[in-house]
Amino acid sequence: MKNKLKTALGLFAMGSLAMVSCTDVESVEIVQPTVEETYPESYAAYVQALNEYKASDHKIVYAWFDNSEKVPQSAGQHITSIPDSVDVISMMYPESLAEFELNDMEEVRGKGTKVVYTVSVPDIEQAWVDQQFANGGDQSTMTSEFNAYLQTQLDALFACSASFDGVIVEFVGQDPTFMTETTLAAYEAKQNIVLNAVSTWKNANADKILTWQGKPQNLTDKSILTSCDCIILDIDDVEDTNRLMLTVQQALTEGVPTDNILIAVSTTPESSSDTSYGYWGSTRALGEVANWVSAGYPATDGFTRAGIAIYNVQNDYYATGGLYTYVKEAINTLNPAPTK
Template sequence: MENLCEYKKNQEHKLVYAWFDNSEKVPYNRGQHMSDLPDSIDIVILTHPKELVPFEREEIKILKDKGTKVAYAVSYDDIKAKYDEEQITASQIQMKENSENTFDGFLREEVKKQLAYSETFDGVIIKFNGKNPKYMTDEDRVSYEATQEVFFNTISEWEKENKNKFLSFQGKPQNIIKKEQLSRFLHIIIEFYQVTDVNKFSLTIQDCLEPGVPTDRFIMAVSTPSLDSSDTTTGYLGKELATIETAYWITSISSEYNKSGIAIDNVQNDYYQTNGTYRNVKEVINIMNPAPIK
């Protein structure tokens, strides 16, 4: 255990982030227990951080004892979608007409509320896709920049009070107007979910390489295959597993940017393997960080 913690903390290696669906609060098989995840995963991101039950808190401690950090996500786009959905009653519409900054106020309070879940966690993933400001009018860009200021300033306030916790960014860094905001993040997670060909990975990264975007900390996000047998595209690049192909791609060297590791969505799906639990995740780890040959 001591060697494992030392490896994660101090030894240079390709990192593994993993999203774990902890929505089941009364688990009925081992695949619903985060404590069964492979030991070499560096950061586990829980999808339901708000109400942790006793067994989850115990398993978070088990992960931390292994040197694994536990985090959750705060998503700008999810907050925006929630706000838009709530604008359906006449009273809300009237309120919106009477205030030019209704969403900014809603955004600030929602971010504060979600960041307050962080006591049990080691860090937070800040998700932001947003819109590309290049195609906005000057007026829309000014408004959009002000909204981004609200979002990131609220995070900064939390950060000052939580210096022992980390922040990572997920989404589209090219859509952040003030790119200096990105320097605070431990890693920048780029989503490859819609990429269908490994040869297009580089193009996805190139879209992000605007002046001011840090190039020394990219993490590539892909998914495990769906447990729905009718879904033959999620988690695949053609007929190959996206996790495995991405792991090999990460081991290749680029002179333009650093491939710091992988992020695996729906990691719990890989538990259900006929030839060994979490077999593909373990293979990903071994591809990126092969054990030394004795």
């Protein structure tokens, strides 16, 4: 399978290089043929190899993409520029898709890539807090009002799914271990609104991807996790592999599946002078996490290091001149996979 993949990629690359010489210095508008049009057999072999690869047993790669720009000015604002070996792309703004986005989604689907979006409970909670403070209210005393707001927001977000291949549900919550009876009841009421919304959506969309993100150990009812394709663990406060292992072990409480764990990690900012995120000390966290995931031994760990999920994937396009250099390096560390 891997040899077929490399052969198809080589043919595709040769076609791409051949097209570079097809230029004209005259001041006229020239419509260049695509690689697909110029080398249809090589391109078809490449696409077939991609689909076979993504259907095979390999380390999974998710990537979050900022699609806030609805009038694109560069290739970096298209998901079609993301490396073809990414398995799942999550669009950060699913509500109003432009025509070019719908077309891009169809193009990447042809290469076996799924397109999803995130339903983030923490974002809903933060929006509620901001709204209450702006209106001079106290969000902590408005449990019933918040629950109604939460239900409305969840309904609106899940209604966006028709154009997508699935959703990521982000729920962090709190450790319920030492909650008082009253606090636990309120916490479970909020949690159950989320779980019921997710279950309703999944029952109506059995063929679509459902992914859980956050801290699954904070769920008092973990039954929804058995319906999830993957579980993404955030590592915001992690800066070394020892802490990373501890974070995973803390998440894998009773009832949390252990065979589909992905680690979320960010690219670094576009500017090399900005080190505010995406680093472990002076080292890029993306490469460190990819190495850690690829080196996993499930028999001794007690869980499967199934892959990674990359925040701010578009940063790497702009930071490396459109090459997605560090994202491709991470993917190749995880799998000998095709790259653009």
